[in-house]
Amino acid sequence: MAEARGNHSRSSRFAATKRWLLSITATIASTYALDAIAAAAGLLLAASQLMQGLSHMSVLAFLAGTYILWGMGLRLNLEANWRLLEETGTSTNVLSKVAFDVVRHWTGNVRMRKIATASGYAGTELAKEAPYYAGAFGAALFSDSVSANDALTFLGGANLGAAIYEYGLARLVTGYLQRKNTPIYACFETDWLPRDYLRDFYSVIEEDERRTIAFFVEALKKTEPNRPILFFGVGPALHHVFLAARRASEIHLGDYLPANLREIERWIERDPRAHDWRPFVRFTLECEGVASPTELDITRREELTRAKITRLFEVDLRRADPLGGEALSGYSTVISAYCADSATANRGVWKTYMGRIAGLVRPDGTLLTAALRRSRFYLVGGLAFPSANIDEHDLHDVLQRHFQHGGLEIASCELENAASKGYSSIVLARASGRCASA
Ligand SMILES: C[S@@+](CC[C@H](N)C(=O)[O-])C[C@H]1O[C@@H](n2cnc3c(N)ncnc32)[C@H](O)[C@@H]1O
Incomplete structure (x- = not known):
């Protein structure tokens, strides 16, 4: 009996470690993916000259629009990440897993757990924006060849890239969950x-x-x-x-x-x-x-x-x-x-x-x-x-x-x-x- 209990606790420790390792790996991979997609989209848009000649207000309006798209993508991803945590205990964002596990440890309140999980996720995504602002506005300040509009265009492009990334990741996660939950049917x-x-x-x-x-x-x-x-x-x-x-x-x-x-x-x-x-x-x-x-x-x-x-x-x-x-x-x-x-x-x-x-x-x-x-x-x-x-x-x-x-x-x-x-x-x-x- 004691041996069975020991085996059980060893295997649940192993499963928990596996969940952490998976979440850490997914976080690293998704951070690189987001960086690559957002930077490439920002640079492409800035280099394309598509926004050239637009007034400052128009570029600002465009930037605002890209934030809305990014927010919509993020919302989908928050939902997908929540389902992933609930169903598998893993996440593509390790901070949101920390928030999920800590709140679950202290309270059974599902709403609080969901808010903490979303905050951990969205907080990290917002923090990832900082280098883009620093890069864009640093270049505008210290280089004569980069105007304020160029910097905003780059940010808008990066937001579009981030929106595509969030949407794609949400689809990937929900597709995975769907496959996982679908039994193999007899004929x-x-x-x-x-x-x-x-x-x-x-x-x-x-x-x-x-x-x-x-x-x-x-x-x-x-x-x-x-x-x-x-x-x-x-x-x-x-x-x-x-x-x-x-x-x-x-x-x-x-x-x-x-x-x-x-x-x-x-x-x-x-x-x-x-x-x-x-x-x-x-x-x-x-x-x-x-x-x-x-x-x-x-x-x-x-x-x-x-x-x-x-x-x-x-x-x-x-x-x-x-x-x-x-x-x-x-x-x-x-x-x-x-x-x-x-x-x-x-x-x-x-x-x-x-x-x-x-x-x-x-x-x-x-x-x-x-x-x-x-x-x-x-x-x-x-x-x-x-x-x-x-x-x-x-x-x-x-x-x-x-x-x-x-x-x-x-x-x-x-x-x-x-x-x-x-x-x-x-x-x-x-x-x-x-x-x-x-
Ligand atoms: C769960 S059984 C229900 C049988 C019965 N009505 C009952 O209440 O027990 C499902 C039925 O769907 C039929 N079925 C499967 N594929 C079908 C199809 N393509 N067109 C029509 N019926 C189909 C099967 O032959 C089977 O009899």
Whole structure:
């Protein structure tokens, strides 16, 4: 036990030393980089004669403008440096790391830590300006060939160089953090095993599915009855389909992977190897108001569902027409749960996918959807599949482009026990009144 504690404290001392060494190296490298870029930009601008002939006031105004640009770059970099310190304990500015560590040692107050960190950083950057002032004004004072305007032009150029440097460094740091936080994703085509998915997510009815099914049961009451209902991205899973069996005239199921559709066929054909959905059917009936569903009630709902499923087809959200001309021109109700958000890690792509799913709903129709909330991945068979890291605001933004404003109902739910699978909340939505023009 004592040996383990000793090992632990040795390895944390080593990690702390490594963080300091990294920060010192990054500080030296970034100081040289800033010097080189700012000096080169100042000299280039002064030598270019671009500002020649401008009045003193114009040159001063230009200089003021370059300070604003530099300040904007610095602001971005302060934010990036703060995130870098918070997430890795390292910095590109050793003084700001000192400030960060000292304040963290004395108080848990995040605001104070942020102010100290920014002060350490900005203070150093301002101090780095001094040699430029000394150089520029020294040359103007002691040399006849350098005028006050030349000195100001040099300073303006140096500020522009510094702005480019700050902006570039901020991009570099945020890019690094993004790469660091992005897991390596598994691939649907080669890594997705329907059996693993069913085992990991549908062996018991987890809280996220209790919430989703209950929400869909209620939301479905506000849709047009006796029309075909499309389940888009149904996966190998039927747990949402049972709730549509009474309301739909027929049920169409679409998914990207043929292996998922085969799993559904197994259930339709009563293959003994098919997944057992009866607990989910029972829960669905309870949500519909049946106090104690009997085995017969469950079998009847299963049979009704089998009878209503009339089409199974492959879909692909990467196509502008995700159904590939396979189905109806527009459904009055589309249900798509954990599909667009669980098919990409990129929010821009997710928005496009959601637009395409909304496009399958006919004018005035309804989309019911569900997504993982603020999640970057979910685990299937121990492999990380992508999640678009979206929340209720993102969903609202995307749905309001395609549906009437009053037709949106969006709920987010915190979950107790899902974090080990990669998420701890979900967002559920009903979007009614699809706009004809969207
Ligand atoms: C997390 S599963 C959700 C399945 C099911 N809706 C559920 O709630 O369990 C994500 C689904 O997205 C589908 N998918 C992946 N890439 C897709 C694409 N390009 N187009 C359409 N669906 C895709 C997968 O086949 C998978 O069934």
